[in-house]
Amino acid sequence: MTRTLSLSFVQALDSTISRDKTGPHYRYHDDPYLIPITPMDRRVYALARESGRKAAAWIRDQHPHLFLSNTSDAPAVEKFLPIEEYSEESEVSEEILQKLIASCKVVDAATVYRLCSSKGIELSATTKQSLLELMCYYNEEEAVAEDWVEERSFAQVARPGRDMINTWKSGGLADELFLSLDEPSTAAYCALIRGLSKHNNSEEAWSRYQEAQTAGLPLDTATFNSLLLTIPLRHDGYEERVNILMGLLKTMASKGLRPNQQTLDNSLQVLSMTAGYRKTKELSLQLLQEMRLLGIKPSLTSYFFLVSIHYRQRQYLPVLTCTVSLLSPPTSSSSAYTTVSVSTFPRADLYCKPSLTSYFFLVSIHYRQRDDNGSSLIYSVLEELEKIEGDLPLLDPRDTMFFLQAIDVCCNKLQSLAAAQRLHALLERGKNQRLLGNNSKEVIY
């Protein structure tokens, strides 16, 4: 007879315990011989344990008939139950397919779908739509299982947008499903375009986008956001890319779609990848100001990209005095950018919580010069972040890049110990440690 404690009680207890900085990580066995000392040891031990687990999983996959008996009287743990394989003889139905889609088993879902179609079982439109979405998201590959946490944790730091290789499986199940629909609905187009963008197939993404436009189908904000990310893939020049970016944002506005945090982050990512273009920095600031007017505050990801844009080369540039006013609320002192910026979006009363991604981009755009007079961007960014009460929110996978970029700026570009210490104090506060994300990022930091 156990009573489950209520969540608030557990959270209250949790708040009394702070992170134990003296002990090793929980993933290591608690024994003096088995506690890692060097960073190499930390990596090796964690990955060795994971590889042991993988070996066991491999044995179980090879000999499933040995692991069938279950004498445990406890409620079944799904993970340990025998794995179900779907083959010609197995019974398939729409429910099984829906269950597989819900648990994101991509390969099994594909197999079951083919079995269904070969056996002539009718599938409803919603099932087909969810299957299409699953295929688009995963591109028909099984994601690296969530079990292998260490592998994912120790993977090399991958900057967003670096590996832009087209990995889309053309002619695969997603395309097949799309073509099988008699009248592709808005949702289907959205799913397909987002999938194509995610897997870096820019030509097809844009052709589908044109199709949707001519058919007059209303696409949603997220779809536009994902299209933004395909802009750097095109082989046009920098100026062209920026024009396309602006064009896309204007189209969004004309359709009456409100931008969200993602829009800002993705646009800044595009700008950070076209950093060779002279006007990128001003554009990034303009974009930031516009979004501020709409109530979208910059996030850590935005700051990451801003920092990476502005700290490309060591060039002397005049001090950007506007930056300080830029980061303050729009009702305060006039900034040159408020008047100059092209209003692509009608003013809308939106409130989005500040996101670290925006700060990330902002900082990366602005830190090109070595600036000692204290009014540089990084200090403004730090001020803004310190003002946020409580823990910094983690809204985007790219938020984790911010601290890495910022510390790089403080150490290498600015060479300012004070800034670095402020940044580190920010990191130590509350639960912000988790914003370092990956283990390898932690090491680099």
Next chain:
Amino acid sequence: MTCALKLPMQLFKLNISVLGNQSLLSCRLPTMKSMDMQSLHCCAALNEAVTARYRATRNRTLPLTYEMAKGPFRIGTEKSWNSWNTSNLLDGKRRSESAVDDIFIRRFITGTWHDLFVSEVIIKRQFNMIRIAGLVQRKVQPRKMYFLIGYTEELLSYWLKCPVKLELQTVATKEDAIYKYI
């Protein structure tokens, strides 16, 4: 057919015939073994308990761990059990299955961790979790140990269908676990 007779200094044998033709009791002095007869032997010397006791060597070289050194009559006072579960309490479930699973776990651990465990394998069951504890000697590198830990935990979880956790403690050498030599 048990015989509770205790006559010291005298060998007393009961020969019980399988075929049932001969008389039930017959005393004989010298033994005459026949293949078709079962024998029950009782005497003071023979009645002494012999389980879990080790024969002392002449030059006191047999190493005993604490568990081995203390006899089974000390279980509950100076010695404790190796398997902890609630299956033997009132309304306890899965008595036999737990026992058989424990046998399997012990064999598996002994076989996987080659000559590494220097103590008994302690198995504790809490809710649906199985915690396996023991002393391990530092014969192999830590990364190999981590491989074994991950492998054991995962494979036993798949086998027993419940989460298995290893709680090991390493000792420098085998001698660290030796209690006495007899």
